Amino acid sequence: MDNTHGPVVALSVAESWTLLRTQQLGRLITNVGERIDVFPVNFVIDADQILFRTAEGSKLVELTINDEVLFEADDHTDTHAWSVIVRGTARRLETDAEVQHADSLGLAPWIPTLKTNYVSIAAKSVTGRAFRLEEEPARDGVQLY
Template sequence: MRLDHGGLEILGIEECRALLAAAPLGRVVFTDRALPAVQPVGYAFAGGHVIIRTYATSRLATALRDAVVAFEIDDYDAAARSGWSVVVVGTARAVTDPADLAGLRALPLHPWAPGEREHYIRIDPRIVSGRRTR
């Protein structure tokens, strides 16, 4: 087991990917009007990418257009004082290819907010890291 300088266990890439595939809700961190912003999102992890659904004219869709973003998931048990966190950093791009869209529509992807959301965004991970405390 590898530990970081703060004593947290460093998660390997495969464990990070397994956690990404299992969690239903995450947070995307982006820049909105030159300021940092965070928004919870339902997502899917497919083909090594984070996939988000929104509507095309949303603040999120506009801010994520070809932008470098962070995406984070975590879990924490307050009673046991244990938990984990996985962070992905990469470029977000709208998915426009009809064949790609057909595949994404088949994913079990449930947006966090209600309403129709037919605009798909793919985050291409460049950095994936995770930590755990026990």
């Protein structure tokens, strides 16, 4: 993550996956008709896929209607921040082997609710940005863009 060229830097796909692997909480964005929803989910990364578990409900229904999703995760410190967005296709894991593999990665619910549906997001594109956090520039005078 090279922030020497300005306060906002595009991350490579590899850098983006590396940062995603450091997190456990992200946001799933679904779109059905004119309805867009955002769901916080805890997740794990397996190769180039995002895995999470969910209960029966609107999230799973929406993924069944439209499997095209966005997934976003981010983090920050006092001096730096980053955000990664994955565009991909979601599908419910069907086989016992897939579910057992997901469980072997430590995929467990954070809250004490029964979540028997396992979902993977296969990435179609991955974009990331890193941000250097500094004071806002002066509002008057010449601005460097």
